[in-house]
Amino acid sequence: MIHKHAGDHHRTAYHFQSPTNWMNDPNGLVQWQGDYHLFYQYNPDGPLFGKIHWGHAVSYDLLHWTHLPVALSPTPGGPDEDGCWSGCLVNDKGIPTLVYSGNAHGRQLPCLATSFDGLLTWQKHIQNPVIQHWPEGLDVVEFRDHCVWQEDDIWYQIIGSGIKDVGGTVLLYRSRDLLSWEFIQPLCIGNKAETGTMWECPDFFPLGDKYVLTISSIPDGLVYYFTGTYQNFTFTPETRGVLDASTHFYAPQSMQDDQGRRLLFGWLREGRGDQEIQTAGWAGAMSLPRILSLTSGHQLKIEPASELQQLRRKHHTIPAQPITGDNMVITDLSTNALEIVLEIDAGSTSMWGLRIQDSSYPEEIITVTVQKSQLVSEFKFQGINSRLYEAEMCELQQLKTLSRRLHIFLDGSVMEIFVDEQMCLTERFYFSMPQHLSLALFANEGEAQLYSLDIWEMDTIWHS
Incomplete structure (x- = not known):
C-alpha cells in the first residue's frame, strides 16, 4: 500500500506516524x-x-x-x-x-x-x-x-x-x-x-x-x-x-x-x-x-532501544582526528534518514559541535553545539534563526574527562539527540528538499579531538 504522503520529505522514515x-x-x-x-x-x-x-x-x-x-x-x-x-x-x-x-x-x-x-x-x-x-x-x-x-x-x-x-x-x-x-x-x-x-x-x-x-x-x-x-x-x-x-x-x-x-x-x-x-x-x-x-x-x-540498530544500512566511518575550525567530514549523504554516533573530547576548545547542511540549499543549516555545560540545537532557514533551544547539562553525571557522546537520529523533519545517555533534546526542522547532505565538525578557539564518528543511512519501517 503506497502511503498517502509518500512524496512528503518531511514525513519520517523510521518514526511512527499516523496514516494521515x-x-x-x-x-x-x-x-x-x-x-x-x-x-x-x-x-x-x-x-x-x-x-x-x-x-x-x-x-x-x-x-x-x-x-x-x-x-x-x-x-x-x-x-x-x-x-x-x-x-x-x-x-x-x-x-x-x-x-x-x-x-x-x-x-x-x-x-x-x-x-x-x-x-x-x-x-x-x-x-x-x-x-x-x-x-x-x-x-x-x-x-x-x-x-x-x-x-x-x-x-x-x-x-x-x-x-x-x-x-x-x-x-x-x-x-x-x-x-x-x-x-x-x-x-x-x-x-x-x-x-x-x-x-x-x-x-x-x-x-x-x-x-x-x-x-x-x-x-x-x-x-x-x-x-x-x-x-x-x-x-x-x-x-x-x-x-x-x-x-x-x-x-x-x-x-x-x-x-x-x-x-x-x-x-x-x-x-x-x-x-x-x-x-x-x-x-x-x-x-x-x-x-x-x-x-x-x-x-x-x-x-x-537497541532494536533500532536493525534499521542500519549503508555505513560511513570517519577516522579519529583533531578538530580545529571547520572540518568537513562527509558530503555525499543522499538521505535525511540518518543515525549519527559521535564521541569527541573538547580538549582546549570552549565550544565544539557539528553542522548538517544541504548543498542545494546552503542557507538551511542544522547546528548542534556543545559549550561547557550547555547543548544548543539550532535550525536556520534563509539566515533567520527560527528556533533555538538550550539544554542545561549541569545535572549530568560529572565526567572524568571532557569527552561527550552524542547519539543523533535524523529523520524527515525530526531530530532526536541523546547526550551521554542522560539528556535528550528533540528538534523539528523543515528542509526545503534535502538531496545531498553534508556534515562538518567544528571547534572554536582551540582544538578538540574526535575519537569516533559513525553514520548510518537508515531503512524505512513502512512496507510499500
Whole structure:
C-alpha cells in the first residue's frame, strides 16, 4: 500500500506516524501476547486538533508497525461525546481494559472500555464515567489522564490535575473492580513556580530501588521527572530532572515489556504553523522508543532501544582526528534518514559541535553545539534563526574527562539527540528538499579531538 504522503520529505522514515491527519499523545502502551500495541490520540477528520479518537497500531518487533482500525470514537450524547482523551491499558484478569478520559462539555472524567477479540474492537462500559465528579475539598483546576496499576487485589490510579495557586498535582484513587473508585489523597503536589500549575499525562512506576513520576507541565510545555520513595500513599521526590529539554517532546507514556525493560514513547509536536500543517495534511510523530533506567545517583538514564540498530544500512566511518575550525567530514549523504554516533573530547576548545547542511540549499543549516555545560540545537532557514533551544547539562553525571557522546537520529523533519545517555533534546526542522547532505565538525578557539564518528543511512519501517 503506497502511503498517502509518500512524496512528503518531511514525513519520517523510521518514526511512527499516523496514516494521515492529526496525532498526539501515546496511549495504552502494552505488549500483549508478544506484540507491541500503540494507541494514540488521533483526529481522523483533519490535520489539526479536533474531536479526538484513539488510533491503534501493532508491531511484532517495536520497529515495523501495522495500522489497525480506530479503537475508540466519541459517542454522541455520551460522556465522551467531545473526544476520547488520553489514558492507559490494564490487564483485568485476562481482559484488556482501557481507562481513558471522556471529554464532554469542557470537562474530562474517567471512562472504561474492554475488548474480547484481541484488542481490535472495544465496548464502552455502561457505567461510564466511572468517577462522576472531581474530588471534593480540593480547589483543582483540571482533572484528566490516567496511570493505573494493581497491588495485590487493589487497583490504584493517578489522575493529572493541579491545585489552584499551589501547583500541579496527581490525585490518587483506589478500587477493587475498576468501577467504584475511592479518592485517597494527592500522591504528590508540585510548586507552580518550578513545575507549572497543572500536571498532564502522569506516569508512575517502580524503577530499580526507586519510584519514578513523570508529568507534562502546563504552562511550561516540558516533561519533568522525579525519582524518590513511595509509601503510605505518598510519593516523596528526591531528585528532579527534565526528560527532554525541548517543548517538541510531550505527553510520554511508558510500559514494562516482556524483557523487563521500561520502555517509553513521547509525542513529537510540530514546529510549524497551522497553515503549513493544513497544506501538508498531517501533524505529529512519535519519538523513538526510549529505554529508561537509573544511574547510581538516581537520575534517569535514557537510551534508544537497541532494536533500532536493525534499521542500519549503508555505513560511513570517519577516522579519529583533531578538530580545529571547520572540518568537513562527509558530503555525499543522499538521505535525511540518518543515525549519527559521535564521541569527541573538547580538549582546549570552549565550544565544539557539528553542522548538517544541504548543498542545494546552503542557507538551511542544522547546528548542534556543545559549550561547557550547555547543548544548543539550532535550525536556520534563509539566515533567520527560527528556533533555538538550550539544554542545561549541569545535572549530568560529572565526567572524568571532557569527552561527550552524542547519539543523533535524523529523520524527515525530526531530530532526536541523546547526550551521554542522560539528556535528550528533540528538534523539528523543515528542509526545503534535502538531496545531498553534508556534515562538518567544528571547534572554536582551540582544538578538540574526535575519537569516533559513525553514520548510518537508515531503512524505512513502512512496507510499500
